[in-house]
Amino acid sequence: MRTKKGKLIYNLITFGLVTAAFLICNSMLQSGSMSRTLKGQLVPICAWIVMAISLNLVIGISGELSLGHAGFMSVGAFTGIVVSGWLLNGFQVENDALRLVIAMVAGGVAAGVAGVIIGIPVLRLRGDYLAIVTLAFGEIIRNVMNCVYVSVEGSSLRLGFINPNLPGTLLLNGPNGAVKVQRISTFLAGFLLVIFTLVVVLNLINSRSGRAIMAIRDNRIAAESMGINVTKYKMMAFVLSAVLAGMAGALYGLNMNTLVPAKFKFDQSINVLVFVVLGGIGNILGSVISATLLTVLPEVLRAFSQFRMLVYAIVLIVVMLATNNPLLRSWFNQLTAKVKGRITGRDGQTTKGGGAA
Amino acid sequence: MSENSVKRHSTTKMVPVPSRSIVPERDLGRQPVLECHHLGIEFGGLKAVDDFNLTIGRTEIAGLIGPNGAGKTTVFNLITKVYQPTTGTVMINGRDTSGMNIVQASKLGIARTFQNIRLFSNMTVEENVRIGLHNQIRYGMFTGICRLPAYWTKEKKQHQRSLELLSLFGMQDMADVQAGSLPYGAQRRLEIVRALATNPSLLLLDEPAAGMNPHETEELMETIIRIRDQFQIAVMLIEHDMSLVMGICEGICVLNYGRVIAKGTADEIQQNPVVIEAYLGRRKEADA
Numbered sequence: 001m002r003t004k005k006g007k008l009i010y011n012l013i014t015f016g017l018v019t020a021a022f023l024i025c026n027s028m029l030q031s032g033s034m035s036r037t038l039k040g041q042l043v044p045i046c047a048w049i050v051m052a053i054s055l056n057l058v059i060g061i062s063g064e065l066s067l068g069h070a071g072f073m074s075v076g077a078f079t080g081i082v083v084s085g086w087l088l089n090g091f092q093v094e095n096d097a098l099r100l101v102i103a104m105v106a107g108g109v110a111a112g113v114a115g116v117i118i119g120i121p122v123l124r125l126r127g128d129y130l131a132i133v134t135l136a137f138g139e140i141i142r143n144v145m146n147c148v149y150v151s152v153e154g155s156s157l158r159l160g161f162i163n164p165n166l167p168g169t170l171l172l173n174g175p176n177g178a179v180k181v182q183r184i185s186t187f188l189a190g191f192l193l194v195i196f197t198l199v200v201v202l203n204l205i206n207s208r209s210g211r212a213i214m215a216i217r218d219n220r221i222a223a224e225s226m227g228i229n230v231t232k233y234k235m236m237a238f239v240l241s242a243v244l245a246g247m248a249g250a251l252y253g254l255n256m257n258t259l260v261p262a263k264f265k266f267d268q269s270i271n272v273l274v275f276v277v278l279g280g281i282g283n284i285l286g287s288v289i290s291a292t293l294l295t296v297l298p299e300v301l302r303a304f305s306q307f308r309m310l311v312y313a314i315v316l317i318v319v320m321l322a323t324n325n326p327l328l329r330s331w332f333n334q335l336t337a338k339v340k341g342r343i344t345g346r347d348g349q350t351t352k353g354g355g356a357a
Numbered sequence: 358m359s360e361n362s363v364k365r366h367s368t369t370k371m372v373p374v375p376s377r378s379i380v381p382e383r384d385l386g387r388q389p390v391l392e393c394h395h396l397g398i399e400f401g402g403l404k405a406v407d408d409f410n411l412t413i414g415r416t417e418i419a420g421l422i423g424p425n426g427a428g429k430t431t432v433f434n435l436i437t438k439v440y441q442p443t444t445g446t447v448m449i450n451g452r453d454t455s456g457m458n459i460v461q462a463s464k465l466g467i468a469r470t471f472q473n474i475r476l477f478s479n480m481t482v483e484e485n486v487r488i489g490l491h492n493q494i495r496y497g498m499f500t501g502i503c504r505l506p507a508y509w510t511k512e513k514k515q516h517q518r519s520l521e522l523l524s525l526f527g528m529q530d531m532a533d534v535q536a537g538s539l540p541y542g543a544q545r546r547l548e549i550v551r552a553l554a555t556n557p558s559l560l561l562l563d564e565p566a567a568g569m570n571p572h573e574t575e576e577l578m579e580t581i582i583r584i585r586d587q588f589q590i591a592v593m594l595i596e597h598d599m600s601l602v603m604g605i606c607e608g609i610c611v612l613n614y615g616r617v618i619a620k621g622t623a624d625e626i627q628q629n630p631v632v633i634e635a636y637l638g639r640r641k642e643a644d645a
């Protein structure tokens with residue numbers, strides 16, 4: 001798709017933009033010139049960026065439509081909250097940063113396990129069927145979370161499925177979710193998680209495993225006949241994406257005072273899907289930008305919130321019409337070829353023509 | 358040069374082997390690459406391939422021809438385990454493949470190209486070849502993500518090896534071009550390179566010359582022979598271009614309605630009345 005030099009430039013731009021955005025926001029925070037609403041959005045933005053990148057790994061790189069991504073986020077969020085509360089109440093770990101890191105790792109592992117359990121049956125399906133089943137699994141996770149009660153007594157965890165009258169301090173209270181969560185997520189932690197995600201995903205794409213995943217996306221039968229184990233690599237992409245979503249969930253959950261399972265409904269999965277589609281399927285930098293914009297914009301434009309769905313519908317229709325118009329498409333292709341040619345230092349047209357033998 | 362090589366191979370002496378087939382005399386002492394015994398597959402009562410027997414010698418260039426719909430590609434799909442046969446067995450390098458899947462068959466040493474090109478069209482030419490090297494030069498996911506030293510050495514190896522393979526067809530300059538944007542003939546050649554990268558002992562080519570002009574076909578014939586000589590592998594090809602089949606194939610198998618109607622050298626096949634009838638039909642009584 002891109003030349004080696006082009007790939008390097010793309011990666012550098014991605015990391016550069018994210019770092020620059022972080023530095024700008026950080027200096028604004030320090031000088032106190034950032035509005036309160038935006039300040040509150042910083043950590044969620046990081047979490048949604050990670051969500052968008054990780055979903056892009058499944059949709060853009062692995063080529064499977066998954067509609068249950070919020071489910072993994074929810075698993076990660078509640079695991080993170082439980083682990084953080086357990087460490088604080090059971091082991092008196094006062095260090096916030098340490099607790100946050102352990103909580104994120106735990107959230108990632110739990111979501112990864114959920115990813116394996118869901119992936120085994122789901123990845124046997126293709127296309128629409130896979131989308132429908134992942135959607136169902138997302139809902140199942142939410143409903144399971146609705147009836148989980150966890151408390152910590154001494155240094156041991158108590159788990160119940162019916163009765164909230166557990167001994168000790170209650171951490172998860174079924175449909176009421178987690179209450180009185182210590183907010184230990186910081187913007188720096190969010191930024192580091194975004195960088196971690198970018199490193200993992202971009203390095204994966206440019207490695208043997210990543211190429212195998214993309215080969216399966218491009219042509220399953222050809223990939224199989226080249227000796228690529230399709231199940232293994234689909235599973236790899238799916239589980240890795242679940243792990244990253246779980247870590248994002250832990251970051252998100254530990255930024256809230258209260259968190260109910262209903263927060264991770266089906267429409268959150270769709271929201272993340274919108275980030276991915278708007279940013280460009282398979283385009284990691286696009287996911288970062290669209291996740292940022294689409295998280296900030298509704299907050300900034302709160303005054304017009306009643307028109308949001310209306311505008312959404314119009315934008316969707318316009319996008320559909322535009323992308324199916326051959327004239328517009330060819331014009332857009334020419335434009336991107338030109339831009340690409342300028343970046344990589346050669347003309348897009350000659351690259352194509354150079355193949356003639 | 359092409360005239361010489363073509364002559365040399367079309368005059369290979371073919372000798373019979375026990376499984377009612379023939380292999381080149383030079384391969385007689387060695388294990389055949391492929392043995393098909395009574396291979397057959399049914400699709401809902403339709404016998405697409407029936408009682409197919411074939412043995413291919415270790416360095417043989419074999420041809421599989423027949424009219425449209427004769428079941429040639431189905432035979433390829435049976436050998437590569439895309440389909441599981443309803444009857445009979447396929448032995449690759451002396452190993453029974455029953456119950457294996459496509460990946461396992463590929464690891465036994467089978468590589469193929471496709472009738473309708475199946476490249477990874479969103480990836481570059483080099484990346485396509487690197488996919489072929491997937492099981493040759495390997496490292497794990499964590500090595501890749503953490504960029505451990507093994508990543509750099511193996512990536513370099515993959516890069517060098519893919520350029521080496523691409524240079525077989527003089528395509529090393531196109532390494533960074535997107536595979537989908539190559540011209541048709543180059544895409545066919547890239548498919549062959551990609552198949553070769555898996556280090557096969559049997560290369561299956563499904564209509565390699567389709568869409569090529571006579572000059573390109575001539576070059577392709579030379580390259581196929583060069584590949585066989587250099588890698589010491591067997592090649593089996595499906596082709597409608599008779600100049601290519603008769604020019605380089607040592608043993609030819611003719612298929613019609615899923616059954617083998619003739620087997621032999623190019624000369625024998627050309628003289629065979631059953632083959633002529635299958636292609637051209639029977640002469641009417643009144644005309645005779």
